[in-house]
Amino acid sequence: MSNEQQPQDENKLIAERRAKLAALRETGPAFPNDFRPRHRAQALQERYGASGKEELEALGEVVSVAGRVVRSRGAFMVIQDVSGQIQLYVTKAARPFAKSLDLGDIIGVRGVLHKSGKGDLYVNLDEYQLLTKSLRPLPDKFHGLADQELRYRQRYVDLIANPQVRETFIVRSQVVDFMRRYLNEREFLEVETPMLQAIPGGATARPFVTHHNALDLDMYLRIAPELYLKRLVVGGFDRVYEINRNFRNEGLSTRHNPEFTMLEFYQAYADYNDLMDLTEDMLRSLCREVLGATEVASTVKNDGGEVIQETRYDFGKPFRRLSVFESILQFNTDITAAALADEAGARQIAEHLDIPLKDGWGLGKVQIEIFEKTVEHRLDDPTFITAYPTEVSPLARRNDDNPFVTDRFEFFVGGREIANGFSELNDAEDQAERFRRQVSEKDAGDAEAMHYDADYVRALEYGLPPTAGEGIGIDRLVMLLTDSPSIRDVLLFPHMRPE
Template identity: 85%
Template sequence: MSNDNQQPQDENKLIAVRREKLQALREQDGPTFPNAFRPEHKSQALKDAFGEKSKEELEEAKNIVSVAGRVVASRGAFMAIQDVEGRIQLYVTKAARPFAKSLDLGDIVGIKGELHKSGKGDLYVQMDEYELLTKSLRPLPDKFHGLADQEMRYRQRYVDLIANPDVRDTFVTRSKVVQFIRTYLNGNDFLEVETPMLQAIPGGASAKPFITHHNALDIDMYLRIAPELYLKRLVVGGFDRVYEINRNFRNEGLSTRHNPEFTMLEFYQAYADYNDLMDLTEDMLRKLCEEVIGTTQIKSTVKNGEGEVVQETTYDFTKPFRRISVFDSILHFNPDIKAEALADEAGARQIAEHLDIPLKDSWGLGKVQIEIFEKTVEHRLDDPTFITEYPTEVSPLARRSDTNPFVTDRFEFFVGGREIANGFSELNDAEDQAERFMAQVAEKDAGDDEAMHYDADYVRALEYGLPPTAGQGIGIDRLVMLLTDSPSIRDVLLFPAMRPE
């Protein structure tokens, strides 16, 4: 019999034994899953408070503590439990031995007793009082290695969190990142708002939406691809600074950087332009690194199949972030490309063909330049960099440059070859916006299922008057990937999208 078949059979036997133990508990007096125990202490808090005390000092103090957690180790007279902060040891007293022997790894227990320190210097709680709170019916995994187990880690995140403390750290960091952003924006007079996730017209980005049907209204509706147009409606209404930390949904492919639902920060500031937002972004991200990560030197590693580091890169958030246009960045990273050719549609198409970039006949010069940029520049933007002056053709919501209408006052922010943010001075010319929507409709009619719809109500809002405004979106998932050195977006999503088992 193969090992693949043997493992599930062995696991089933262990589960059967645990179910028998649970049945025995059900036949006893009292609750099988009691809910009266209240732990008063956490593992790390105890280590912080008493870790420097000597063994003799603790024996003399006779501190009584109560802890609760999952049994993760059992070695002779000692056991270890894991709570939200980490692990702490338990000493099995003579009276507690029958109870300890009845336990399985994974069981959740409540313990009360004196706090002591072992000869090795480890804190432990003496099991003076003890109670089984939850019987675990499934055995914990022995190890998590290899592609197959990686898949299981994503599917069974609850097990992953038990078995891998570093995974818990990633999601604690994610929470702190979001909390910092809220605090920072609130401190800069931004108002947090909520906009619809279910929309009659998907807008604010070029993406393929998820479609559903509302029975009562008898209309098709869309999960939002971005909150942008609603947030700018609020600026029209008089909220000069607004933001939303939102879930967006895009019916597109899966990759190490893409998940069909993802978290974005979008914020809008009236009487500001894209230069103001670049300044704000640089300040916010630098302070975020300092306060949440503890350093402005962010490390990124590449590991081999055995988990060994084979390459390490450091991104410096201390220095001023670089700012360079799309056009100039292409020339910078491709010294063989001539500016005259890149500025001419026929010349740019010839460059793209030489680079084996497939093109559509309907694309203009701006779109061709962006294709060249994405193929030759994007992955080489390691240190924090603002790429500016995106072509108007690929920026349907951004304000045209006053000095060069071929481009817009727009930037994208890159670190480590990843796009983290997208921002621009907003288009507040209602007639120009209507024309760009019509151009997007033509693209959609030509077969582009990511092109935008015509949003007549948004045009009407602009006709009431949108003050000069700048807006930006920051991908929270990609930002957390960067800050936690995570190679895949699945590593920073508690429950990533996956094909059903």
């Protein structure tokens, strides 16, 4: 079929459906709202799937279901609700009604539950009602909605046509629900902090800018809730968390989206080691409850959808812990500790790796560039990378024994950074100095450097107890747990260029 013919045929089908809707309008309410289904497809399968044909005949169970017509074949139709699909048997009296339907129509049905000779459950169309007339045809049942960009733009059709997509977002909801329950059970308090901020803080990122008309003030969509959450710890809430939307005016990739979801939490009288222990237990428990196993599979597929490579990550084993310095040496056997610990030596290593360097970067920043180029993508098993240089950790507490690094970790699995946490810097004077250094970097042209937040420094001057905090990227975690190759696969409505 030519590209020109396909829209013409679709327009013809839409016109035919609109004519049916017009006829319905003449007979009464075209979109009734008086049907209440009492059962869902999956629940019926679970409850009666093992029952025998004769057993169901004797039982005579009357059920009511509602859903979208997705298949029609002879005497049987199939409807789909949020839980799955179930067959309907078209009785003689129901044939005119069934013939009037189009794929995509939403109907309500009451009838006796039976089982076919093949062992499939079905519901008799004893009572039936058209609830919503579908004016657009569903995608071809054999090919589905395959165009990736169209799937993202028209997620509503994607959810109808591709049941596995619904499963991805059900898992996402279960992940968030589990994390909320896990923290609530440990006496964390869920809070909400501003999305519109006068000073964007808590991370190094380029913000989105907007304008507050009533205040005549430029404001920013938050890049992180961190500084507000720590203000709450100053105020006496010892354990707080927020499941939050963050906005960073950065590029798009399979792992980055300018709008993303993060769990961020803070615990007073704890350090980064406590949070690594908590994170390991939380993620292991999450896998057991949501996936039913501690092993997570990641696959590579060819264009035909066949799996050509599979990697499994085991959350049941103790997570590996390495410092940034140790990891570089472990994954680069040709790099010596002496060269990596020396700024001139580290710069030579980076230049050999074709890493572009800036004049103002110190040893810590150069080491991180080497780490990101040579190590990060190779961290497959669940791994905590610790001891990040102070130069790249403006909000983290310096290590007592080695002030060149901070008490900070990032968690990686499958070559992806999933979490970032650290013992918080609660020295107001040290924080003020680091803010000033960030401002100097911003003045020198670094658009991602932090602003000076005088009110946050003032909060620290009242006293922040020893505290540890962490952020976990929900989108990337769900990508891993659902074996999704792109972050857009786990966002219901990812941003797209205008059509």
